[in-house]
Amino acid sequence: MQKLTSPEYNTFSCKAAEFDSKLCWFDDDCILDMDHFVKRLSSIKEKGVRPDLIGSIITHYASKWLPELSDSQILIAIAKESPKSVTTSWMKKRFFVETLVGILPPEKESIPCNFLLRLLRIASMVRVEPAYCAELEKRVSWQLDQASLRELMIPSFSHTCMTLLDVELVLRLVRGFMNLDEAVRSGAALIKVVKLVDCYLAEAAIDSNVTLSEFVTLASTLPGHARTMDDGLYRAIDTYLKAHPEVSKQERNMLCKLIDSTKLSPEASLHAAQNERLPIRTVVQVLFSEQNKLNKRILDYSGYCSGMLSPNTALDAPAKCPSKHEINLQKREIKRLKEDVLRLQSHCMTLEGHIEKLMEKNKRFFIWKKIGIPTFGGNKIEEIEKEGELGIVKTKTPKKWRKSLS
Template sequence: MQKLMLATHFESEFFLFDDACILDIDNFVKRLSSIKEKGVRPDLIGSIITHYASKWLPDLLDDDGKKTIPNAEESPESVTTSWMKKRFFVETLVGILPPEKESIPCNFLLRLLRIASMVRVEPAYRDELEKRVSWQLDQASLSELMIPSFSHTCTTLLDVELVLRLVRRFMNLDEAVRSGAALIKVTKLVDCYLAEAAVDSNLTSSEFVALASEVPSHARAMEDGLYRAIDTYLKAHPGVSKKERNRLCKLIDSRKLSLEASIHAAQNERLPVRTVVQVLFSEQNKLNKQILDFSGPFSGMLSPNIALDASARCLSKREINVQQMEIKRLKEDVLRLQSHCMALEGKIDKLMEKKKGFLVWRKFGIPTLRGNRNEDVEREAEVGIGLKTPLQMKTRLVNTKNANKWRKSLS
């Protein structure tokens, strides 16, 4: 209790003098060192740093905070001078951050990383910020993670390479740190980030696949978020090749799609036919499993050893009606998806037959324009070009016979 009162005393003492030392960061560092020597908790040290940094650098405030825009007449300075001050300030802040992981909020570190990328701090300070963000990446928000790309060599609007490095650092942490709940949060964050970055026309499929594959597949209980991101990418990149399209769709596990996502995927013309068939097959398996689960209680009631099963019970009439309606609805959905898939396959077969027929006509040199078929047969007989296929031989005999009858009738 006495230690807590001492920490509160030093924190209030600092805030009384923060206006005086806000223009002198060296004085701030000295006063902060004296406060650390008194044994103040790391989270209080972190709150002091965030308060001081937000007041000196308004860019570090969140959207809810009030950003103070300095008056150009009161502080006239060039852009280069302003950037040099920000770089020195960020590097100094990174050097005095407490070593404890939870001492500084993740969103504040992301805003600090955004400014560090903009003013191009030294790689060592940038690496330290990325390491601290990866420690608590599961607490990051999507808006703070969407850091623009300030590099001239990067073609994308967002710094996708930065996010990829953060996710890789997080995946390399100890198993205790990236527990199940934290891993699921990071996976959802990655899927939402991909859906936002997919609209960028300069984002390559390799970058998309690299970031989507960085998190393990078992961390996605449902694949709807990843499917939404892939569909957004295909919509924004209509010229993507068939190979890249198949590579992107291989990321989706059709067994983990919801019914709404499966219906959308079955009617999505941007997806390859193989992916649509896999979605339909997965829905069929789900339906068969539900039918088996539904028939299980009835088979148990008919069993002679039902008295030995303590967990067996008779379903009420209302529960049976609800399950029957659900099964009926699922059957209708699967039939609708199957009919749509069969229609797509029929269109593909017609296109292939049309293309094959065109090649056969070109191969045998048979004219495709309208004309007198009898004259063509007679011309072929005179030249000596025989028809090769049985169907063409039959046509030749029939046409020749009709021609002879026509000549006899005239005579």
């Protein structure tokens, strides 16, 4: 039988010989079965089989030796794992993962993204060589829009990282996606990645060890125009503020600058207007944005109704005449919008009044703190500050007349 000399087989043979010369930790059946699989896979590739079929063969075979890679057998595999030495199990998984990465087809979508993420999770856990991790990260970045939130939540296995989730890994994946060609990372793919990142931020924000710089960097990696709605980003920021009550006022302002108030839904705007964790400036911006939206809708409805009632409508193109019921519905909608505008205006005036009271209170406190009126004996010293000069005026306290006893 002719011996195959493909690059995948040579890579596998060298790796197996290297591990076998150091330690005999692996079962013979594992190495022999892997050897046989690499040979058969090389012969299949030489016959010109499609890359997606090659990828399905690899994913199906990988679930035999690494059940954690199977979508439905993760918990079962963990529960039935044999009580071997931890070092033996880790070395065996590292050998298998590195061998799998070496035989993956080079085509972009030949391997599902979720399978690659599970493989990357195991690679991070067993500390495979950095070159293999970089290859997996590059392949995941190619099809990050197909990833699921469950598979993206890879734990942090580094002893130097204090967070529960590997935020730095996700940041590298997103940056790799943004470095792709514009034709690949635009349109529906970019929108899916934005939604995925916003959901990931909402989950990572619960961890109290996630720093503000990590959160802001990951949130601002994606362009602002990619978000059609900022509800997901607002939810993530609100979760972060709730889990990090020690955040300062300047840091809150920096976080809230990421939100575009014009891209919030009415439900999110209503929640933001009543959110005490947000800065006052952000709340006012949300209220003014909602007021502008309502004014625009009122103008659109008014123009539509005036166009229907115009005497020159006969000169225009023939259109369907609205029924009386539709006109009544439109009138009620306009009335409701006007009431909403008045309610928002009243709310804005109330907030402005509160702000003025706070400013006046701070101003009074500042003045009384500067002007002290201590009393020493019978003299009263008043400190008066005029035009930058401090004058001291001494006034004698008038003596009280004693009542005559006669």
